[in-house]
Amino acid sequence: MANIHDPALFLAHACALEEDAANRFADLSEAMKTYGNADVAAFFAKMAEFSRLHLADARKRSAFRDVPVLAPEDFQWPDDESPEAASMEGSHYLMTVDYALELALDSEKRGHAFYADVAASTTDPEVRMMAEEFASEEAEHVAELERWIERFPKKG
Template identity: 60%
Template sequence: MNDVERFLAHAIALEREAARRYEDLAAAMQTDGRAELKAFFARMAHFSRLHLAEAQARGQWRDLPVLADHEYDWPDGIAPETADWVGVDAQMTVRSALELALESERRGHAYYAAVAALARDPDVRHLAAEFAAEEAEHLAELERRLHACAA
């Protein structure tokens, strides 16, 4: 990926999907005793929307491509933060919800890190590294929560 506009189009799609997935998890945690986790997932959805707004703002003065689903350059052909989301419902355990979110964040982080490492364009490398750093913060928080869940 060596085009800032194309990178931003990918970042916008990735962050939009991440926000939706966190909103799904927050909705699934509405049962008794899960208010803290519901709030956490809602906060993560908020962070994803902030990243989405950041990507949109950076692309505001650019001619971003409108890509069809098959035109995205995703690893494995799917958006990185789209893990196996089958079975997201109120019956899932706290641990399984956190593991699902963690796997999605790992994919998102790996995507941005790979673009940062492989892009020839310095602007793309810089932007991807910034987004990877933000994803690393999310990973750390999810890992902390998962560790606390196991304790």
């Protein structure tokens, strides 16, 4: 469970998480282009842009604060890694659309859970407000990915 009660510390985590998300979605977009799936590549590019917008928002909120520069071991991530730093191990020329979507969905669910956990456990009202807002945005990403998964059912 995250133990974040300082807005600057929260924003350090949010910036790192959103940057990881933007990079992951950009990687998935490129992978889908390589594999010839333009629709899903465009979708992942759009998701990368949303993550970049969230990153810009977190950075803007950080502008007047003394946001700490954290070493990897100083982050309070579940499982010791950023929730949105999805493994790209399965990204190869045989990667299917449904696999890419499931990979992205798993990361977004973990991002949502991180923000929701911070919102539920913090004692700082400003951190709670920001975490709830970021959790809501992640929930929208989860819903969007679930809609896309319905469009690309697993091939049996």
